[in-house]
Amino acid sequence: MPLFNMLSKLAQALFVIMLTTLPGTAEQQAIEHGTSF
Numbered sequence: 001m002p003l004f005n006m007l008s009k010l011a012q013a014l015f016v017i018m019l020t021t022l023p024g025t026a027e028q029q030a031i032e033h034g035t036s037f
Helices: 001-031
Strands: none
Touching: none
8 A cells, every 4th residue: 555655654754853853852951951961
């Protein structure tokens, strides 16, 4: 089913975006609060 294939690729892209943006924001907040991981 091409529609299901398209949806799974979209979900994969969203997952990758979340994985790449969440650590960045957490690191930004840590820098603002003066703590480091």
